[in-house]
Amino acid sequence: MYRIAICEDDTTQRDYEKKLICRWAKEQNYMIALDTYTTAEQFLFSHEDKPPYDLFILDIQMGEMNGMELAAKLRSHGLDGAILFLTGVPDYAIEGYAVGAVRYLLKPIREEDFLSLLGTLYQNREKDAASCFILRQGNAARKIKLADILYAEARGHYIYMKTTAGEEEWKDSFSNLEDSLTQKDFFLLKRGLLVNLSQVEQISRTNCTLGDGTTLPVARSKYKELNEAFIAYYQAKKVN
16 A cells, blocks of 8 residues: 655645546556645644655645645654655755755656656655555654664564664564565574574574574474575575
8 A cells, every 4th residue: 555645735736646546556457545635734743643645746835834844854853764755946956955855746747747746756655665664653753774674573572673773672463564574584493583684694504503602493394494585695695
């Protein structure tokens, strides 16, 4: 599901953007969730009860709080979805860099430019999904590169994850994490313990050692399968 939020105070413009997005999604057979807001204040009041958005389409020139100020609020709340600014005044480029804006489109927007950009942003998100783990906590979402994850384990009702940057811990079912990572070069060493094969340096019948020196236990029934997965992983890397 690709989640999009439009914040635009011009009814005609907002309806036009919504029409283009819905048509684009239907033609491409993409599953989307689209919400529209008329002011930055309405957005800030309403969005907390919704899952994080993948794309924010913001009008810069709005009421008391403009789109640039809204974008800064989003970033301060830990929301890292792509930001697309729409404006009739091309004087905000430098400010936009501070909030990670991906693009500006001048009004009146050209249909072909808008649809082309939607496609690019969607594909970028798909690439991120393939190379990153999205850690969602409440209404915030954060990307963790798969290559930076060493291992993850279940600790009661919580998940503990060790990364090259430090540690993460959050409440979730370990089976959800297992479903998302076992197809991405992660291996289940034993119940409730996943290791990143790219981080494994040495394997024995009882444990495996990672590049940072961490030693993890290996279930007896998993030893042969782990060896095969480890060899297959590096053979695949050589081919690519």
